[in-house]
Amino acid sequence: MAQRKRNLAKRVGHRSSAGPVGQGIGAPLHSVETVGEPPTVAHDPSSVWGRRRVLLLNSTYEPLTALPMRRAIVMLLCGKADVVHDDPNGPIIHSAMRTVAVPSVIRLRSYVRVPYRARVPMTRAALMHRDRFRCAYCGSKADTVDHVVPRSRGGEHTWENCVACCSTCNHRKADRLLSELGWALRRAPMPPKGQHWRLLSTVKELDPAWVRYLGEGAA
Structure with missing residues (x-):
């Protein structure tokens, strides 16, 4: 027990002798x-x-x-x-x-x-910037991402098949194709460079x- 107390005292003394923290460029x-x-x-x-x-x-x-x-x-x-x-x-x-x-x-x-790297990785943030935060269908403020050809119908998660979209258009479109709705994209989605x-x-x-x-x- 006495030896343990002496070791503890040494450790405490070592810490307290280190001086104040925060001198020079390396200061936190x-x-x-x-x-x-x-x-x-x-x-x-x-x-x-x-x-x-x-x-x-x-x-x-x-x-x-x-x-x-x-x-x-x-x-x-x-x-x-x-x-x-x-x-x-x-x-x-x-x-x-x-x-x-x-x-x-x-x-x-x-x-x-x-x-x-030739191809830019697609993220939600980059896609929103590409489409200027506007819905690809109606032009209002976008708050979600839509697959032009729904994934349930073979659409891929790529720059060419994903667009910024408002919640209203996203819900109305659901899993249907644009030809079934009579809709058209405001501009063709392309990968940015x-x-x-x-x-x-x-x-x-x-x-x-x-x-x-x-x-x-x-x-």
Whole structure:
């Protein structure tokens, strides 16, 4: 028992002698402040840490991905990226030694080669962006995805057979073909092309500052 107490005392003494946390660039980020909101603990999963994204560009200004806020800040502090667009209304990060305003767009200092992939993977987010969040049948605001040729009738889950759709048209169409309803598509569904569509397939809402880097499909 005496030996166990001595070992415990050594461990506690080792921890307490480590000094205060949060010195220099490697210091942990303690809190986040947003305009008009109280400070938020950084590890709170429901905080802005889990929602906020920062657009990462290659050194050639190609869009690469939407980074979590924490990762973007670390890249800036480590000198791997530079700020392209500040966000005056964005969150402010506080650590023990410094304060950093979270930007909306950052750019790598060194070029990263991205493997070429001919076909963009289809996701709900990318499909909604392709169809500009409008129903392919009536043009109203879309809130779901429809298979032009229903899957129950042999339709495939592909760019060419999927369209953004409103709930009303989706329910009216059900598992019928367009020829049976006398309907027509507003435009032929096609797979999008371009590196920026890989990013659009992962995000639902776009920061307005991103649009100039994402091409025509983001408009």
